[in-house]
Amino acid sequence: xxxxxxxxxxxxxxxxxxxxxxxxxxxxxxxxxxxxxxxxxxxxxxxxxxxxxxxxxxxxxxxxxxxxxxxxxxxxxxxxxxxxxxxxxxxxxxxxxxxxxxxxxxxxxxxxxxxxxxxxxxxxxxxxxxxxxxxxxxxxxxxxxxxxxxxxxxxxxxxxxxxxxxxxxxxxxxxxxxxxxxxxxxxxxxxxxxxxxxxxxxxxxxxxxxxxxxxxxxxxxxxxxxxxxxxxxxxxxxxxxxxxxxxxxxxxxxxx
Numbered sequence: 001x002x003x004x005x006x007x008x009x010x011x012x013x014x015x016x017x018x019x020x021x022x023x024x025x026x027x028x029x030x031x032x033x034x035x036x037x038x039x040x041x042x043x044x045x046x047x048x049x050x051x052x053x054x055x056x057x058x059x060x061x062x063x064x065x066x067x068x069x070x071x072x073x074x075x076x077x078x079x080x081x082x083x084x085x086x087x088x089x090x091x092x093x094x095x096x097x098x099x100x101x102x103x104x105x106x107x108x109x110x111x112x113x114x115x116x117x118x119x120x121x122x123x124x125x126x127x128x129x130x131x132x133x134x135x136x137x138x139x140x141x142x143x144x145x146x147x148x149x150x151x152x153x154x155x156x157x158x159x160x161x162x163x164x165x166x167x168x169x170x171x172x173x174x175x176x177x178x179x180x181x182x183x184x185x186x187x188x189x190x191x192x193x194x195x196x197x198x199x200x201x202x203x204x205x206x207x208x209x210x211x212x213x214x215x216x217x218x219x220x221x222x223x224x225x226x227x228x229x230x231x232x233x234x235x236x237x238x239x240x241x242x243x244x245x246x247x248x249x250x251x252x253x254x255x256x
Contacts, residue, residue, distance in 0.1 A: 032083025032109050041087055042146065046238035048230060049145065049250070050089045053172055056252055057141055060170050067095025077139040079128050080147035080160055084110035084121065090143075091119045098139070100131055101251040128160045138166035145250070148175040148213075149206045155216045162220035165255045171222065174230065174250035178207035182247045210245050223255035 007197070031037035058065040061074065072094030078087050081099030083106055091097045099121060101107050107125040114121045124194040142165045144158070151157045158173065165171050176182050183204050192205075208216075210227040215226040226252070239248075 003036065016146060032085065032106070033113050039083070039085070040184065042082075044232075044237065045230065045239045045248075046085055046089070047163050048241065049174070050086070051249070052241050053086075053090075053143070054093055056172070057170065061140070061255070071095035074140045075137075076141040076143065077164055078143040078145075079164075080150075081110060081123070082106050084114060084123070086143055086145060087113060087121050087123075088113070088117060089121055091121050095141075096122075098124065100124045100128065102127050105176065128157065128164065132160060132163055138164055140166060140169045142171040144171065144173045146174055148208055150174060153158060154208060155219065156164065158216045159220040162217075162222055162255065165222075167255055169255050171253050171255070172250060173213065173217065173253070174248065176202065176207045176248055177246055178209050179246050180202065182207060185247055210249055210251070213249075213251055217253045221255070223256045224251050224253040227251045 019043050032039055034040075034160050035043045048092075054070065055065055057063065057074065063070045070093055070234050071090065074095045074097045076089070076090050076097050078097065078099045081087050084099055085098040087097045087110065099110060100123075101110070102125075104125045107123045109138050111123050112122070114123070126134075142161050144161050148154045148157065161171060161173075176186055187202050187204060213227065227249045229242045229246070230239050230241040230248040230250060231244050232239050232248075
């Protein structure tokens with residue numbers, strides 16, 4: 001493992017980092033890789049989102065999805081990477097992966113797990129703003145998954161993520177819709193009834209509608225597809241991509 005923690009304890013004023021959100025996730029950082037722990041919902045969701053992202057990247061860049069390493073040579077940036085749940089499968093598919101997070105505990109957790117897994121992933125304790133200021137070369141793919149509902153200014157955050165995407169590259173954004181159904185399932189259900197997530201993980205006011213998401217992406221200079229839903233089947237215990245965007249959804253966009 002050759003990467004190191006890039007420390008920047010004095011980040012410039014950020015449009016993305018919410019101090020209260022960081023404090024909340026700091027308490028959970030060491031639990032990232034426990035499939036039955038506080039991030040259990042993401043572990044269950046991960047197979048669905050990895051398959052979708054892989055297939056869409058392969059279709060866009062004319063890669064064989066059945067290849068052992070179909071993403072070989074592509075540079076992928078995961079913004080708000082947490083403990084590396086998406087970074088690791090992308091690296092196993094052959095991509096050169098960078099993961100950035102504004103919480104140092106997350107980055108340290110991600111690095112330790114990647115090292116144990118024999119994966120070389122470039123993890124950085126930094127913000128998207130500081131990454132831009134560093135002169136980092138734009139990426140082929142930018143991932144922004146389950147992050148938007150935790151930042152202070154989603155529209156500006158999306159614009160900054162778009163700046164790190166090369167022309168012709170693609171980005172994936174996912175979040176939670178601002179509906180009564182989403183409130184019932186993700187806050188009342190997941191946090192207060194099922195205890196899948198610690199209470200306070202989500203704030204309803206920070207949820208974003210698909211219409212709002214598409215407008216933000218277009219304002220950032222991207223060409224978004226129609227939003228797609230991610231739906232959980234409690235009987236099967238699995239997620240699938242659907243047309244139901246009433247709770248969780250994602251949008252693929254191209255930097256034209």
